[in-house]
Amino acid sequence: MSNEIRDINGTEVHVGSFVRVLKISDETLSQLTEAEAEAARLMEGEVLEVNEIDDxxxxxxxxxxGGDDGVPVTHSLGLGPEQMEVVEEPGDD
Structure with missing residues (x-):
């Protein structure tokens, strides 16, 4: 399968692109634990760097x-085209 992916507007997405996380589908959220779904919801609206494009x-x-106990919490999420919008490409100034 190709590693080419585009955002909701048809803009090509690359590793290093900065994307705004749009609405995460209920279907995606239903496949996660409650804690994971809550973490994913926190990502909606955030601008984050793409660190991998999978197969x-x-x-x-x-x-x-920061988690409730002060220990950092990290969550990763794989986004499809309808779930992101490119806001900055690598090398844009």
Whole structure:
């Protein structure tokens, strides 16, 4: 399978692209534990860097924040085209 992926507007997404996480589908959220779904919801609206594009066309982003006990929590999420919008490409100034 091709590693080419595009966002909701048809803009090509690359490793290093910054994307705004749009609505995460209920179908995706239903496949996660409640804690994972809550973490995924926190990512909606955030601008995050794509760190991997998988063989199935998912653009993977990651977010870290402080947990309730002060220990950092990191969550990764694979995004499909309808779930992201490119806001900045690598090398844009």
């Amino acid at each position: 199935w066309g998912g653009a993977w982003v990651e977010m870290t924040w």
